[in-house]
Amino acid sequence: MSSDQAPYVLSVNVGGPKPNPHKDTDSTGIDKLPVSEAVEVRAPGPKHGGLGSGVVGDFIGDRRHHGGDDQAVYAYAREDLDWWERQLGRTFRSGSFGENLTSTGLDVTGARIGERWRIGSTLVLEVSVPRIPCSTFAGWLSERGWIKTFVRTAIPGAYLRVVTPGPMRAGDEVTVLERPDHDVTVGLTFRAVTLEPELLPRLLVAVALPAELRERAVRRQTFDLDDAPDAAAT
Template sequence: MTPRIRSTNLARPKPDPGTPRLTGIDKRSAPAIEVFAPGPADGDGPHYGDGPGVAGDLVGDSQHHGGAHKAVYAFSREELDWWGSELGRDLPDGWFGENLTTEGLDLDRLLVNQRVRVGDAVELEVSISRQPCATFARHMGERGWVKRFAAHGRCGAYFRVVGPGTVRPGDAVTPLEAPEHDIDLVTLFAAEMGDDDAARRVVAAGVVPPHWHDRLARRVRRGRSPSR
């Protein structure tokens, strides 16, 4: 199958239990989405407060989500189907909070900082891995969800927006030239989830922004798992 966008998704805001805020994790199919770079990408920090990179979307937890490095989130239909089989339930497109549901592309094997073209004009760049959080767990309603998701080792892809524009279902997704390193999202996610060997590889490669690099480097030195 030619890699393509299966569904473009926007938040349907709902209360996040136990917090005073709304959450945008529950996303539903939309005819198209407009993507853009929401804020600084200078590498000095996460800049979470700059909001989503998708017009009309919602970032409820602005301390941990949004900003240039978390502008657009993608998850594959194949992984949703795998989880649906594991959990014994139907998982619609957008259910894992993704703006883009893909088909025919192993997102987790994309390399950090690799670019992909979507349709004719939009260009996205793999940035960092997702980290499962309490909001995700409450949304799923599955016992031990954070640990279970982490153990599977496939997190989907956060993208920066390099070339803004409109993304529609059916748009082709074309991976562009691979960077000259071997750090894929599986490796980065393992590093973030506490794998010291993976963390050493990520730190040595120097492929993530300084905020994330420094946290992993400190974790390697101290033998502790990083926070977001």
């Protein structure tokens, strides 16, 4: 890709139900395969009782932890998959990490919470939260110590919520419509919720932060304030 090529969707990936021996759920849709046709993307509703994935035809097995409006679409950069290939000495086709959207030319880890992308001419998605690795992901890749490696490396990919529904297909241009005026990126958020909880209060400036994560950040901020030395006693 030339340096002046606009970011675009390299692959749209959809997974059907398959047995899941790695978690106490019967099935998983992590084995996502590229599709050539356009797929419809819409807001799936709440995590509990909603439609699961935002991508029509895509399967979510663990509805307790995955899917719903804040995790409607999962995006991962082809450049990051290529980096993992070099590190691990193996090949990862688009969709290997369970992502619905494999992008190219887009800094997914550097995207800000609340950043909005237009995909093609109609679909608008909003960056909501990073992906946190689970036992299904670890079992699927069969890499020893994978969760620790993934967390330490902090290239998580991004979950997206649906602002305006529409079709998505390979080759669609990705246009960044809005970028919030804060520094809360996908990468920073991931570090805060994994190995660096002291960063959690920094997330509160991101208006688009999911409610559950905002509550966690507020609790940490309160803890830090309660634990601070009493200035009057010094």
